[in-house]
Amino acid sequence: MSDTADRVLWGCTTARTIRAHWALHELGLRYRCEPILPRSGETQTSRYTAVNPRQKIPALQDGDFTITESAAIINYLSATYGRDGNRLVPTDPRGRARYDEWCFFIVCELDATSLYILRRHVGLPQVYGEAPTAVEAATTYFQKQVQTVAAALDDGRRWLLGEAFSGADMLLTTCLDWALRYELPLTNGLLAFRDRATARPAYAAAQQANRPEYWKI
Structure with missing residues (x-):
């Protein structure tokens, strides 16, 4: 698992990026954000393409692990950090x-x-x-x-x-x-x-x- 300083969420403003922000807050996780925007050119930079070759937001970096797609981010965060009482995904x-x-x-x-x-x-x-x-x-x-x-x-x-x-x-x-x-x-x-x-x-x-x-x- 990553140190807090290594947990980075890329993206904001959209209906899909808010899902990732929401999951992080539901689970009480600290993170920082790179607030890049869609259709602004920011998703097409070489820096971001190295994070997500699809050039879409959101993307989450958790230490050495990167996951994209809002629903997948929710599932990953719940599986990794969820506890009884705040899990976002059932385990049965x-x-x-x-x-x-x-x-x-x-x-x-x-x-x-x-x-x-x-x-x-x-x-x-x-x-x-x-x-x-x-x-x-x-x-x-x-x-x-x-x-x-x-x-x-x-x-x-x-x-x-x-x-x-x-x-x-x-x-x-x-x-x-x-x-x-x-x-x-x-x-x-x-x-x-x-x-x-x-x-x-x-x-x-x-x-x-x-x-x-x-x-x-």
Whole structure:
């Protein structure tokens, strides 16, 4: 395991980088951040390419170990530093399987397949071009898929896995944040879930840490 001085998170400002900041704060881990931004040229420098050849953020360096992809970072941190009472990933086989099921669904169906389409063609048309048909289809698809999440939460559970908060809840919350920025309607149950998640102190700390100016004081 690394010394605190060797724990470095690269990246800030995005819905994906905040997940890594959030996990670090949930686990009470000290770290420093290199607050590089997407589409700024900072991810394409030789310095960062040596960290992540894919030139995407976030990336976490923990001593001599480097891990990328926000969900993978959450899982690694929980497995390495989580203890009873604050683990972000279940350790029993069926609990882990259910966790993986939710994470794969959220990352693939809510994030990449629908919300990221809106990010590209609504938020960044100057980079990716306008694509109204793709935006309409992605919006419809998101609404269909997020309804399955709403239906699961309707049984009264506090979090996706029941009473235990997990990394899956972090992934879902960031997607709901993203959806609200694009003014997509959410059910009362989804909004209540988001309220519970965003009320966590670690979420507030991660919001601050996800801003570049926080690291430049």
